[in-house]
Amino acid sequence: MDTAAPHAVEANGITLACRVWGPADAPPVVLLHCRGADGADWTQIAERLAAPPRPRRVYAPDLRGHGHSDWSGDYSARTMSEDVRALLAALGLGGADVVGHSLGGLVAYVLAQRHPGAVRRLVLEDVCAPVPLDPPRPPAERPDGELPFDWAMVRATDEERNAPDPVWWEHMDRITMPTLVIAGGPTSLIPQDQVARLAELIPGARLVTLDAGHLVHEARPEEFLAVLEAFLAE
Template sequence: MDSTAPRTTEANGIRIEANGIELACRTWGPTDAPPVLLLHCRGADGADWTHVAERLAAPPRPRRVYAPDLRGHGHSDWPGDYRAETMSDDVRALLAALGHDSADVVGHSLGGLVAYLLAQRHPGVVRRLVLEEVGAPVPLDPPRPPAERPAEEPPFDWAMIRGTDEQRNAPDPVWWDHMDRITMPTLVIGGGPTSLIPQDHVAQLAALIPDASLVTVAAGHLVHESRPAEFLAVVREFLDGRLVTDDS
């Protein structure tokens, strides 16, 4: 797919100029409700959150939900620069363009990495932070080998795979060093023993963030897809300030 080719959004989608590119973003819920931003995993797009978003936007405590396509994914621009720091700048600019000084932020996998970098670098932007299936920023041992490009063109920029693999194999040490800057209430959700993410890395991430809570939902890597009711129950309680358990 040509990275400059026009791409259309779905019926509930908008396009926003942010950080020098255009981001596609799906929206749900009343415009005056508290905002929550959902950040998808690598290779997906904002539609991945539809089931969760519809329920977060519904009464009795509706929220204004935004689910953007990260750069290099779906209907957003594919500019070639796929550093996680740049993606976090995109998110900050997106929220500003939407008229929000801050929002609750939920990130899954790559989206979680982007979310915690946003929280480190711009802590005033994130009110509450949820990190689903995200490990501590430690170098992979052994390193992740080069991914084999599929025969059919994927719905994302293949350069994004190369760029994110490079950072995942050798994360910037600053990511680890600045975990203490994440001072907003934080919930870390692990997927249990069947996840492709080592759960000791998930627990390590939670231990690095001051006063973070860790909850395990034994669903594998795709917690919000495989066990949406449990995921939503935990996230709603946390966003409402009612979560009292540290593990389950």
């Protein structure tokens, strides 16, 4: 299979683009990117995860409103989580290890709350606890020119960041699978007390800090992979 280009998968009433690496019979792992990126953001990590001696079957979709996936209206974290659940079903996967960065991490933990059977192990990279921003994030100003994502998605996700669904907090106890929270340390743009709070809210979650800033897997890929692979192998 050519993994350089995304493959179209029909899921949850839309078309999702998904890149794939690794042997078809290897244990599956799904990588969910941050806002404004797409599945290609994970290429370096995916290639390593798919390689011997313990290869994984790696799936890196473009979330709706990003890259080659449909840019279609509803950009709530709940809807995006249902996209991922439908993607797993379309791929014939009963479940998978799920790794999410930033927005992808929010989508991942909402998926874990709503469909715990779909997630074997959960990894959240520099993700905030679901607390309202104070002061709220002001409306973002759209850059000029074409964008690789839907600007409506930015507005919608900012609204949810300012006023998270209270259910996200209330249902943290539904995340019962082994969970690893990776924090980016003091140079991250994400308040690290919020990342630590998220780890406290999830029963039995483990918190590891890598002083890399918000883009942990990009800035410190070797350290990120060491922590990730050890956790997934448990």
